[in-house]
Amino acid sequence: MIINWYPGHMKKTEALLKEQLKLIDVVLELVDARIPKSSRNPKFLDLFKDKKRVIVLNKSDLADEKVTMEWKSHFENQGMHVIVTNAITGGTARYIQEAVTRAFQEKSQQLINRGRKSRPARVMVVGIPNVGKSTIINQLAGKGSAKTGDKPGVTRGKQWIRVHSQIELLDTPGILWPKFEDEITGIHLAQTGAIRDEIIDQEELAHELVKELLALYPEQLHKRYGGDVMIDPLDYMKWIAKTRGCILKGGEVDLLRVATILLDEFRGGKIGRISLESPE
Ligand SMILES: Nc1nc2c(ncn2[C@@H]2O[C@H](COP(=O)(O)OP(=O)(O)O)[C@@H](O)[C@H]2O)c(=O)[nH]1
Ligand SMILES: [Mg+2]
Numbered sequence: 001m002i003i004n005w006y007p008g009h010m011k012k013t014e015a016l017l018k019e020q021l022k023l024i025d026v027v028l029e030l031v032d033a034r035i036p037k038s039s040r041n042p043k044f045l046d047l048f049k050d051k052k053r054v055i056v057l058n059k060s061d062l063a064d065e066k067v068t069m070e071w072k073s074h075f076e077n078q079g080m081h082v083i084v085t086n087a088i089t090g091g092t093a094r095y096i097q098e099a100v101t102r103a104f105q106e107k108s109q110q111l112i113n114r115g116r117k118s119r120p121a122r123v124m125v126v127g128i129p130n131v132g133k134s135t136i137i138n139q140l141a142g143k144g145s146a147k148t149g150d151k152p153g154v155t156r157g158k159q160w161i162r163v164h165s166q167i168e169l170l171d172t173p174g175i176l177w178p179k180f181e182d183e184i185t186g187i188h189l190a191q192t193g194a195i196r197d198e199i200i201d202q203e204e205l206a207h208e209l210v211k212e213l214l215a216l217y218p219e220q221l222h223k224r225y226g227g228d229v230m231i232d233p234l235d236y237m238k239w240i241a242k243t244r245g246c247i248l249k250g251g252e253v254d255l256l257r258v259a260t261i262l263l264d265e266f267r268g269g270k271i272g273r274i275s276l277e278s279p280e
Pocket of ligand 1: 058059060061062085086087088127128129130131132133134135136
């Protein structure tokens with residue numbers, strides 16, 4: 001399966017991002033807790049190197065708690081501030097504010113030492129499509145001032161939102177694009193819904209998912225679908241198809257339908273809390 005996903009306007013996006021970063025003290029980098037490796041792009045490490053950074057492991061409600069804690073230590077060992085969030089639940093905003101304040105403290109002190117007046121931290125949310133940027137901005141802003149659920153793209157024009165006496169937030173997120181270093185990166189991005197469905201073969205995507213889940217989370221798979229989790233991934237898919245009545249007119253199994261079910265249920269957390277990637 002070859003995934004070639006590279007929206008045309010990347011150069012412009014990067015230039016805009018660089019421009020916006022000049023105004024920023026703290027970058028809130030959102031990462032999908034299920035796939036922290038694939039949902040980050042090493043290309044941006046350089047861009048953010050002079051900024052205070054908070055890594056936000058979002059969608060933690062869908063990820064394996066134990067693995068998320070391993071990722072947290074992994075990033076902390078690299079000197080980053082890390083928080084674990086579920087952007088949909090309340091209370092997230094306060095948690096993020098605390099992390100931003102902590103990250104900004106050092107810079108704030110430097111400003112004061114240079115005889116400057118202390119000022120609020122200027123913050124920007126960045127991340128790949130669908131990672132939860134708008135949801136987080138809404139949480140921080142307190143009401144529906146940023147759109148959620150939108151498609152990848154760039155929003156023009158910017159405005160600051162005062163989210164706390166000491167924090168100002170840029171109302172539009174920086175949309176980063178994923179790297180496609182290897183095939184598995186694209187597969188994980190598609191499985192978690194970060195890139196659009198239409199461009200990828202659903203049967204192959206689900207087949208790959210079943211293969212990974214049989215290796216990583218066989219008990220959860222068995223709990224959801226029953227059956228013999230020792231069998232071959234394709235046979236297991238066919239077995240699920242039969243139990244779910246995904247049968248074509250001629251009596252053949254409807255692999256496309258079962259693939260859609262599997263991907264939907266995985267994305268919705270119905271197979272349980274699953275992390276597809278662990279730190280090395
Ligand atoms: N389960 C879960 N879903 C989330 C979380 N954060 C965001 N979402 C959902 O993920 C989808 C994309 O969120 P959105 O904020 O639009 O992402 P953006 O593209 O980065 O702005 C929406 O359906 C959100 O409701 C989270 O922490 N947990
Ligand atoms: Mg958005």
